[in-house]
Amino acid sequence: MTEMRVGAIYDRGYRHYDGPREGRSRRMRAIVTAGVRRCLGLKRNWKTKVVPFALLVGAFGPVFAFIGIRLLVGESVGQFLGYGRYLGIVALVLLLFAATAGPELLCPDRRQHVLALVFTRPVTRADYLAAKLAALLLVIGLVALVPLLVLFVGNTLTAPRAATYLREHGGDLGRILFAGGVLTVFYSAVSLAVASLTERRSLATAGLLGTFLASTVVANIIFFTATSFSGRRWLTFLALQGLPGRFVEWVFGTAAPPGSMAAEAGFTGPAYLAALAVLTTLSLALLAWRISRLQP
């Protein structure tokens, strides 16, 4: 009786790779993809997903709630969640997201000495920096831009006449892209710059939150107590957490609350946009300098 051979196991040993090879774009995409996964805790244990997904719920929750209410109640609910107002609501979520995502991207690579391996591949420091920045732009854009776009689409679809809504509010789409884009770039640059200063995630997160919140509190206290100080209107630029809000108010044509520091300081929107641009540029310069000094 002959035995039937049902299978065989082969030890193929080491083999050379003779498949396709891609260039710089593949390497950049690999770092971007790994970075986005890292920020969102994907392909890692559940604990790493808690913070980013809680913040995403905080960012998208109001949008879906509003769209749901409009579906149930109809047009009568009006526009109580305007685009500028939405950005005001999620300002803290945006700051928290930036304060956790940036350090998550940069700090572990240095703390765990992963750069010793990354830089032994054909990856330059400029590639590494650009890929990390791209990853953070994608992730922060998920909070600063995507919910607004979802809200715009929701408003359009729940309007009695979608075409009319689009015609009447078409300008809002440009404003959403502009405001969301500027905030995405600003928070990404500042977050990565602060993260580049330390290997410890917690220190970077605390540093960014502390700087933004403390500067805003201190600037407000000095502004309203030192009323005789002639240059006190310039303190509004030191209130870092307030800068994005002032810029958004300008973009969407809303006014600062009466009696607030911004209202009394009297600067117009372009001044806040310039302040954001200066801070972004300084952050990128600091980041580039820190990355250029990294030793694998």
Place this chain on the structure above:
Amino acid sequence: MPVAQAQGLSKRFGAVQALRDVDVVVEQGCTGLVGSNGAGKSTLIKLLLGLIAPDSGQAVVLGHDVATDPLAVRASVGYVPEGPCLPGDVTAADFVAFMAQLGGLPSRQARERASEICYQVGLEEERYRAIGGFSTGMQQRVKLAAALVHDPRLLLLDEPTDGMDPQGREDMLDLILRVRAELGVDALVSTHLLGDVERVCDRVVMVHGGRVLLQGSIAEAAGTSSPGYSVQLGDGGREVQAALVAAGLEVRPVGDALHVRGPDRARSPEAREARSPEAREARLPETREARSPEAEAREVRSLEAREVADVIRDVAVDHAWPLRRLAPRAPSLEETFLRLQAAASAPAGPEAGSDGPPGDRRPLPVRPWGTEVPEHSGRGVRR
């Protein structure tokens, strides 16, 4: 054709001169880069990878100039760094696939290749676990997989068995041998473990204090050391050892036996006198004809071996100790390294400029083997 070549490489970090005017040729095959901690091994590897720039000199790896084309070098080289360098919360399969993509492999091929290489280095189901839970040996395997996954032509391994248990060390050395045998990938293995070098390498580069002491085949390197004997004499105790040392020999107890060899006779005045044509003619009248330098070196070692045996015999006779064993021992890489290292560390003496080999021109103090290696040594070299 050499796979890597460095000429006049120097590198200084602040007050520390890590490398000085180093000329190295890494031939095809497996080459061991041997030296104590702080000798400059890791600096040399980083210079060859183009990760740091030299103060002077130049290096060519796989035909690419490291200074002008470092990315081409890194695309063709796999590197296993010393120490921890792996993310703890990522699975081995994901990380190796990521490294494959950094080597230019498309994502699907990267995942397949990562899986295959993880299997080949002995990470089977473990490859789907987070690296943070891995033992040192498994982490070394992940590093090796990451270094191999993009199919490099040259592998640079920095202390690949450091911190591993004996079984893990054996497994890692087997892996290196397999990689060499099955893939034909050339390797430069930096280590302070001479046993590792003897096990897997066919050539060796010895560095100390930022200088190259010696480079060549393992056999050539081991053969440059003075010959010795494994001896069982009397009770082998301190008194016996002291008597042998007093007779001008170097002694190291190993188990029941004593490993005995002559002092650094090659550079001693007596040895030079003994090697003089007159002395050789007087002792070996049959060898008057001209000889090649290699034949002459063999003859000198043979002569020295006989002299060492004579001294041991004389000590045994003088003290009436029974000589139970007197077996020749082949010189080892360790002996060569310790001798060259001590010579390089010793202050320049009146013998500088003698007829010894380059980098090996100063007399060695007679001392028992296994004593503390002089300065620069840190943890020293061990087998």
